[in-house]
Amino acid sequence: MxxxxxxxxxxxxxxxxxxxxxxxxxxxxxxxxxxxxxxxxxxxxxxxxxxxxxxxxxxxxxxxxxxxxxxxxxxxxxxxxxxxxxxxxxxxxxxxxxxxxxxxxxxxxxxxxxxxxxxxxxxxxxAQAQAEATKEAQRAGIAYAKANTETYKGRKPSYTRTQLQTVLELDGKAQSVSDIARACGLSRQTVYRIKQDPAAAAKALAMWEDA
Structure with a gap:
């Protein structure tokens, strides 16, 4: 035991x-x-x-x-x-x-x-209710920030343009999340976020690149 x-x-x-x-x-x-x-x-x-x-x-x-x-x-x-x-x-x-x-x-x-x-x-x-309440509070805070500043960009992405492109290329080849994460040097959570909404991931990166 x-x-x-x-x-x-x-x-x-x-x-x-x-x-x-x-x-x-x-x-x-x-x-x-x-x-x-x-x-x-x-x-x-x-x-x-x-x-x-x-x-x-x-x-x-x-x-x-x-x-x-x-x-x-x-x-x-x-x-x-x-x-x-x-x-x-x-x-x-x-x-x-x-x-x-x-x-x-x-x-x-x-x-x-x-x-x-x-x-x-x-x-x-x-546990799930607490997570949902936290997310809702974050959404409310983001909405307030967007309404009160023209420079709001959100959290800086943890990936580069090259890593983003590599994730999308490997995902297109049906690679597993674990394999993609290892190949790109990213966490599985980051890979999941990119896979779930590639457009949003690219937009977030562009906002920081243009800053």
Whole structure:
């Protein structure tokens, strides 16, 4: 049996060191630390993250998975609930640092199982609702900035013109997101954003190039 810490670092304000330190202060120790860097919990499902896939491969019955909170597993209701239930079916114990909660398959009582599953669903829904509220606040802030300044350009793109063109060329050749990210030196999240709206990606780059 082994204890794993899974961390997801999706912004520059978050760090793996902080999540690990917070868990250690709560009394946890780990045999393995698994972390996905720069990955959106809304856009990228757990199984499609590089380290998320690795975690699925490594976890065995009796292992303990520690996360700061369920939002580190993801911010999509269906993805989070499916992930937790799959781990429970495997015999994995999931523990959260915040609120010190435990989810496992130890009970066979239907009422206790119903309460457990309802709590998992509530926490997953809360994670998605928080993400949506944050996005809405960001949209409102951007709309205000656009209305009050002629020089608003948004966040500077993390890719160059050459990288943008390479992403589109490789995507046209049906290359996987992981392969494209490695070839261009970009994060998977950036590649996903470019693929989802190439026109917007090009426009954002042009605004900064013209500045």
């Amino acid at each position: 082994a204890t794993f810490l899974y961390a997801r670092v999706s912004t520059t304000e978050q760090t793996l060191a902080h999540q690990q330190s917070q868990a250690e202060k709560a009394g946890f120790s780990f045999d393995h630390v698994i972390a996905d860097q720069g990955v959106s919990g809304v856009v990228v499902p757990m199984r499609e993250r590089p380290e998320g896939r690795r975690l699925f491969d490594m976890l065995r019955a009796g292992d303990v998975l520690v996360v700061r909170w369920v939002d580190r597993l993801g911010r999509n209701y269906a993805d989070v609930t499916d992930t937790i239930k799959e781990f429970i079916r495997r015999g994995v114990v999931i523990r959260t640092v915040i609120n010190n909660m435990t989810f496992d398959g130890s009970t066979t009582d239907p009422m206790q199982m119903a309460v457990r599953d309802a709590l998992i669903a509530f926490m997953a829904a809360t």
